[in-house]
Amino acid sequence: MTITRFDPFREFAILPRGGWVPPVDIFETAGHDLVIKAELPDVGREDVEVMVENNVLTLKGEKKLPDDVKEEQFRRVERDYGTFSRSFTLPTFVDAAKVSAEFKNGVLTIRLPYREEAKPRTINVEVAA
Numbered sequence: 001m002t003i004t005r006f007d008p009f010r011e012f013a014i015l016p017r018g019g020w021v022p023p024v025d026i027f028e029t030a031g032h033d034l035v036i037k038a039e040l041p042d043v044g045r046e047d048v049e050v051m052v053e054n055n056v057l058t059l060k061g062e063k064k065l066p067d068d069v070k071e072e073q074f075r076r077v078e079r080d081y082g083t084f085s086r087s088f089t090l091p092t093f094v095d096a097a098k099v100s101a102e103f104k105n106g107v108l109t110i111r112l113p114y115r116e117e118a119k120p121r122t123i124n125v126e127v128a129a
Contacts, residue, residue, distance in 0.1 A: 020063065020080035026088075034094060034112040038086070041106040042066075048108060050101045052090070057099065059086045059108065 024038045038059060040048060048061040062083045065071065090096055094112045101110045 020082050020084045021086060022059070022084055024086065032114045034091075034114075036088065036108075036110040036112070038108040038110075039106065040103075040108055043106065045103045048103060050099075050108070050110060052096045052099050055090045055092075055096060057088045057090055057096075057110070057112070059110075060084070 022038045022040050024036055026034065026036050028034055036057070040061065040063070043061055043063045047064070048059070051058045051060070060083070063081050065081050090112065093114050095115045096112075098113045099110065101108060103109075
């Protein structure tokens with residue numbers, strides 16, 4: 001018999017093909033929340049949209065070219081610009097109604113709390129005499 005480690009995040013992310021895709025970190029906190037951190041440098045808060053629909057979390061937005069430089073003035077462009085979209089299928093143990101997001105210093109932090117019934121709990125065992 002082969003023992004296989006269960007990975008609940010195996011199919012958590014759905015990556016789009018082509019275009020700009022902001023990098024993300026996904027981790028679990030000691031308080032049993034999932035956290036997604038997305039790097040969105042030079043993206044304004046007004047240019048980011050976070051939606052939860054049908055158990056799918058979607059990040060959409062646009063990174064615009066700087067207003068103070070005209071397109072014909074560029075000699076080299078290595079950074080990515082344009083629209084982006086990332087979607088993540090939420091695990092069943094996440095409470096989609098309590099998802100929260102914070103945008104600070106170019107990093108979007110999304111907290112996905114566990115449902116109460118999915119959080120681990122301690123059960124006291126009585127010793128029979």
